[in-house]
Amino acid sequence: MIYKHRLSVLMLLDSLIVVSAIFLGAFLVNASFNVFTFPVIASSVALFASYHLFAFVYHLYKKAWEYASIQEMLLIAKVVSVSIVCAGVVQLAATGNLQYRLLLVTWMLHILLIGGSRFCWRVFRTNVLSVPGEREDVKRTLIVGAGSAGTMVVRQLLSGSQELKPVAFVDDNVNLLGLDIMGLPVLGSTADIEAIVTSLRIEHVVIAIPSLGKNKLKKIYDECAKTPAKTQTIPSLEDLAIGKIAVSQFRDVQVEDLLGREPVTLDLESISDYITDKVVLVTGAGGSIGSEVCRQISAFRPRKLVLLGHGENSIYSIEIELKAAFRDSGIQFYTEIADLQDEAKIIGVMNYHKPNVVYHAAAHKHVPLMQRNPEEAVKNNILGTLHAAKAADLAGVGTFVMVSTDKAVNPTSVMGSTKRIAEMIIQNMDRFSQTKFVAVRFGNVLGSRGSVIPLFRRQIENGGPVTVTHPDMVRYFMTIPEASRLVIQAGALARGGEIFVLDMGDPVKILDLAKNLIRMSGYSLEEIGIEFTGMRPGEKLYEELLNETEVHEAQIYPKIYIGKSTEVDFNGIHHLLSVYEDLTIEELRKLLLDIANDRLELGSIPLATVSAG
Known part of the structure; x- marks a missing residue:
């Protein structure tokens, strides 16, 4: 209704301008009030009809003139020019004579009056109707x-x-x-x-x-x-x-905007060959990384996607989300509630589904909590990885990708040590198995559960202060989608035994991150405050991505580096798994650090040979 009213007003206004402009032009050209001559009347009729015809052809009446710019003015010029040409043709056919000066003056008056009317409306709308x-x-x-x-x-x-x-x-x-x-x-x-x-x-x-x-x-x-x-x-x-x-x-x-580098975008097309129409299993599928891996994998239409996790609520949530988002894709979604410490159950799941690809994202990752509960880190991160890897080998899985962390490089914490030992298990399994076993190291993942960002946000919401352990502490950061892409890309690049690392640019100071979050939340640093609490047990001021023995300087893929495969002596790991339940917390922490940093004196423990199977 509003459009019809607006169209009627514009057509009436333009009709008055078109009719009056040619008679005004005749007056200016002839300097006489005798303007109602046959050539002028014939030209005005032709001009009236052609102008409205071409105004509709070029959608002149559909323009929002309150936002008019040079493009709209050029369109007016085009419609007026074509109309003047048509009027000239009619004038020449009716009288045998072409009045160039009259048509030129009329053309200029049309441009001035029609363009001016639109411009005046824009000025009125901008400066009067809205102030x-x-x-x-x-x-x-x-x-x-x-x-x-x-x-x-x-x-x-x-x-x-x-x-x-x-x-x-x-x-x-x-x-x-x-x-x-x-x-x-x-x-x-x-x-x-x-x-x-x-x-x-x-x-x-x-x-x-x-x-x-x-x-x-x-x-x-x-x-x-x-x-x-x-x-x-x-x-x-x-x-x-x-x-x-x-x-x-x-x-x-957003915090992601302030990483100081462009987001890493990987070539997901290259992975379609090993995912499309295949069976894929994700452990820890309800977690931050695991759930995002599931979302991105689903876009490549695997035949079956198995969501394995220990927490029923998180697995249920990602199942419902994926089934809704990909309901017409033909993907079969299966959920398995299982504990990686239950070797028989994991072997049974793998043998039942026979996955082509396994993404192992399940892990305990909270540094202070694992420092206080090292036996739980051993059970989940080491024993769980061993069970998953053995099950994958027995089921004939093609590719097994384990999610690791930069804290596994020269580890100083229980969490970092258990993840390094898990990497060692993966590399050892690759030596004996037909399955390609690889690991992927991440920096801190923005927004993931247990990361520093949600903690800072809660502290800001509660009025502060924001707690930072040390003013000089730095970390590498990446986004959840970036981390998930790297996991998927690693599977496409895997030959077996590698550790893949993403080029995450320069590390970010945690203190700067805290300051930016406070400001982005609309507060000043004085209002919220920052409190330094001191480094926690197992923490380092900075993290590394590869140690000196692993470094390959060349990128094997844009933004992806690869660590060299290293020889793994599995006897220390076997000893750890046989005695960890009998050790004190301090003894277990020391043993984990010694094994992960290759400081264990094997002469002091019973040697054993552990096969990949």
């Missing part, structure tokens, strides 16, 4: 980026659809400095953000550069973080391109 600055709740906003996206943001805000009032731009393009764009001044570069926010009493900052790289975004956010203004950004270029999100749908800057 965001008159409302007290409107926040003064600085736009970072004076390019096409920035001007679109300003246009949206000026339309009155947001609770923000744009007052200025900043842009690093020196050619734009000092100019006015959309009526707003470009006051400086991104280095001037702090001073501009202070001088103009800015309450909100919008980063309007969708193609901005992560490293540049971090630098801009660091400047914004020096101010009390809330900082948001517009959606990514990909989301805008596919129409998933509008340019005006601002989002908060």
Whole structure:
């Protein structure tokens, strides 16, 4: 109904302009009021009919003129020009004469009056119908980026659809400095953000550069973080391109945006050959990594996906999610509730489903908890891995990928030691088995259960303080999707015995991460506070990805490194599994560290030979 009313108004307005313009043109050309001549009347009829015809052909009446730009003006020029040509043809056919001056003046009047009417409406709509600055709740906003996206943001805000009032731009393009764009001044570069926010009493900052790289975004956010203004950004270029999100749908800057590097995107197409129409089993399928691996695997349409886990609620949740998301895919989803310490059950599950690929993501990973409960870390991380690996060998699995951690490199904790020993089991199994056994080492995974980010968020929600163990502690970080892609990609690259490592860029200081989370939550550092609690038992100031004996300098795949296979003496592991239940906590911790760091003196323990089977 609104569209029909709008169409009627525009057609009536254009009809008046078209009819009056040619008679006004005749008056200007002839300097006489005698304008109602046959050639002029014939031309006006032809012009009237052709203009409305081509206005519909080129969808001129479907344009939203409150957002008009140069493209809309060019469209008006096109419609008017074609109409004038048609009027000239009719004039020549009816009178045998072509009045060039009349047609030229009429063309100019049409452009001026029709284009001017649209421009006047846009000015009226922007400056009269919506005046965001008159409302007290409107926040003064600085736009970072004076390019096409920035001007679109300003246009949206000026339309009155947001609770923000744009007052200025900043842009690093020196050619734009000092100019006015959309009526707003470009006051400086991104280095001037702090001073501009202070001088103009800015309450909100919008980063309007969708193609901005992560490293540049971090630098801009660091400047914004020096101010009390809330900082948001517009959606990514990909989301805008596919129409998933509008340019005006601002989002908060996420921790993932501040890693200082581009997200690692791996070639998932290369893995389809070993997943599509195959049977895949995931241990720890209800966990952060395991569940994301299941989601990404499902996109490749395996014939059957087996979700194995110890917690029934998490397995049920991922089962329901996958069945809903891939209900028309033809994938058979099976759930198995099983404890990896139950060797017979794991062997039975593997023999029943006969998976082609196994992703082993089940593990205890919390450093302080495992430090206090080393026997549980042995049961789950070492014994559980051994059972899963043996079961995979017996079932004739093609590829077995184990999820490990950077804490397994020169480990100082129980958790890191048990994961290193699990890697040793995998590498030893690869020597005897037809199955290709490989491991994948991660840094800290943002947002995963037990990671530092959820802890910081809870502390901020509770009013602080945020607890950081040491001001100089650094960690490698990656996102859950990145971690899951690496697991899947490793299976495609596996030859057997390798340890794959993702290039995660430079490590991030935990203190900087805490500061950024506080600011992104809308608080100042003074309001929340940061408390240093001291390093916990087993923690290191920094983590490594490969030790000196494992390093291969070349990347075997973009952003993926591979560690050399190392000779594993399995007697120490066999001794550990035979005595760990009888040791004290301190004795067990020491034994784990000695085995994981290759410091165990085998002459002091009974030797035994353990086969892969």
